[in-house]
Amino acid sequence: MEAVGRRLAASTPVAPAAGEVLTVVIAGDGAAHDRHGRPTDDPTPRREVGLEIARAWPAGPVAWLGRLCQFEARHDAACRTEDWTTGRFSAEAVASADAAVDRLKAEVGARRVRLVGWSGGGTLAALVAARRHDVVSLTTLAAPLDLRAWTTRLGLTPLTGSLDPGDLALLPALPQVHLYGDFDTLVSPVAARAAGRRLAGPAGAVETWPERHACCWARRTARILALIEAQEAPRGP
Numbered sequence: 001m002e003a004v005g006r007r008l009a010a011s012t013p014v015a016p017a018a019g020e021v022l023t024v025v026i027a028g029d030g031a032a033h034d035r036h037g038r039p040t041d042d043p044t045p046r047r048e049v050g051l052e053i054a055r056a057w058p059a060g061p062v063a064w065l066g067r068l069c070q071f072e073a074r075h076d077a078a079c080r081t082e083d084w085t086t087g088r089f090s091a092e093a094v095a096s097a098d099a100a101v102d103r104l105k106a107e108v109g110a111r112r113v114r115l116v117g118w119s120g121g122g123t124l125a126a127l128v129a130a131r132r133h134d135v136v137s138l139t140t141l142a143a144p145l146d147l148r149a150w151t152t153r154l155g156l157t158p159l160t161g162s163l164d165p166g167d168l169a170l171l172p173a174l175p176q177v178h179l180y181g182d183f184d185t186l187v188s189p190v191a192a193r194a195a196g197r198r199l200a201g202p203a204g205a206v207e208t209w210p211e212r213h214a215c216c217w218a219r220r221t222a223r224i225l226a227l228i229e230a231q232e233a234p235r236g237p
Contacts, residue, residue: 003099006092007076009066010100011054012107021136022110023062024101025054026128028119030070032084042073043084050118052218053141058225063104067121068093087161088120089147094127094163101128112136114228118217119143119187122178126165126199129174137175137232138199139224141217142187145178145195153191165199172201175231179224181211205231 001010027050030043054064066072067088069079087093101113112134117125122143129138144150146166147159178196180189189208196206205227211217217224 001100001103003096003103004092006068006078006096007072008068008096008100009071010063010104011051012063012104013060019059019061020111021114022105022108022112023054023057023060023114023116024104025050025057025062025064026097026115026117026121026125027051027064027066027070028117028121029088030067030084032088039081039085042069043067044070044073047214049214049217050121053116053118053221056218056221058222061108061110063108065097065100065104067124068096082161086157086159089123089127089159089162089164091163094124094131097124098128098131101132105134114232115139116224116228117141117143119213123147123165126168127163130165130168130171135174137177137228138171139177139179139228140196141179141224142181142184142211142213143178144187144192145199146192149191149195150187153188154186166195168199170201171199172203175228176200176204177224177228177231178204178206179211179217180206180208181213182208183211184213186213203231203235 030045068083115125116139122140147164
């Protein structure tokens, strides 16, 4: 899929289910580094958890959106290492994902979107949600929503070319669900929940479930959707 001059992998059902709200599941960071911590030549993941979540989603229409250069590194001449390392959440990455959401909406005839992101896909989903006016809810799964705090805690290279959800204005008017895993060693729920709560405000759902970072969110999609729909329901005065 072409999006403001960049290519993004994406998928929609062959026969999309009817509905004015399109759920868009955004992929995680992929294979950004090798086991020695060196940047890879291609960030395409061997296993794409976001795609698993999209395939398991219990109600449609639903689409999956990949990240810059994942599955497309050989077809996008603009790909550079920064796209999946320090600049993985750059202004360009956010703009391309935002434009791709517009195209996905048009393909299925939806008027509004529900953004769901796993891991770094949740980080990107938050940044995209902050610039749109058609988002009915934002859901993140095991996502770092304060990048400076996250990289500092893990001793990672700062994401100097990236936008940070930790700098966003509060979004309490937007229904939100932020879920973390009890056994997640990459995005510690103890350290990460505060950022989710800050974005969601007191009415949002910020919970810790007995999961690991990459497992087993796809098995919980019915429960996740029920929690999302409860957040989307009209709120009292």
